[in-house]
């Protein structure tokens with residue numbers, strides 16, 4: 001840019017955001033400089049705090065500010081039911097639907113051998129250990145209804161075969177090929193209530 | 201959010217960016233936390249520096265890190281020709297087209313009485329003073345080809361009536377109703393070369 005190294009650096013840095021190209025980054029930078037300096041300063045502070053302060057919950061693998069997240073710390077959420085999701089936004093969608101009161105396990109991905117993502121990368125051993133230790137009686141496999149999500153669900157189900165744990169998948173209502181995090185609360189609640197045992 | 205005040209605050213803060221709603225902000229936050237922490241830290245630093253360090257050039261009104269921007273500081277750009285644009289991205293588009301070698305004046309907006317934007321808010325007196333002091337012989341009114349852009353150009357032209365300054369508008373090539381910042385370099389160069397005197 002011809003006029004300001006600070007603006008140049010801001011535009012370049014904004015491109016680390018997903019879906020933000022050169023033109024969008026420019027528009028964002030100019031917007032903040034012209035009309036949103038307090039917002040920009042707040043964002044700077046929030047980024048700095050989050051990038052250094054946010055860790056993974058040692059129990060469910062979700063993002064957390066503390067060793068254990070709020071859900072894992074809450075004894076009332078130890079219902080013997082565990083819901084396995086791929087991402088924090090999936091967990092969030094389920095929480096916002098408001099009906100489910102058990103615990104979670106966040107894979108932070110799905111099995112994808114060609115990308116080098118195996119059981120270890122998504123914490124399967126940690127999940128199995130937790131199921132044993134907490135005496136989980138029902139495991140809801142709420143991975144996305146995609147090829148990878150289904151494969152991940154079936155892998156987990158196979159690993160738990162013969163251990164007497166009820167293993168379920170969410171019911172109708174989730175569009176095939178869609179992403180869980182974008183499903184409305186009503187549909188999600190419906191899918192939760194209609195969950196059925198995995199039989200393949 | 202159920203799991204992290206730091207993530208909550210990051211998501212809220214990201215919504216100060218134009219065009220970013222709740223879902224997009226969430227996606228951005230999770231992306232940075234999962235795969236882009238170094239980018240997030242760099243962005244935090246760039247925001248902090250830019251929000252406090254970027255000012256307006258005292259000569260052309262464009263964003264600048266210093267009292268005078270690089271273009272205004274360069275004596276070779278004092279060609280007697282001044283190009284008036286609405287925004288920094290317009291200036292940038294013209295600079296990237298690469299043909300124009302004169303000076304600029306950045307209005308940072310256009311006349312819009314219903315929004316309370318009059319001549320004072322876009323620096324018209326400063327522009328007229330500069331035209332007198334620098335002995336400008338040609339003024340290129342490169343405001344956007346929109347109703348407000350045209351009105352702003354005509355207002356400036358009226359204020360300079362009878363002072364023997366050649367006043368031009370950019371030529372064909374700019375789509376009517378379009379935004380200058382989104383025009384390709386070839387079209388812009390063409391429009392610059394074909395500029396014609398304002399006669400209404």
Ligand SMILES: [Zn+2]
Nearest residue numbers: 057060069072
């Ligand atoms: Zn947790």
Ligand SMILES: [Zn+2]
Nearest residue numbers: 257260269272
């Ligand atoms: Zn300047």
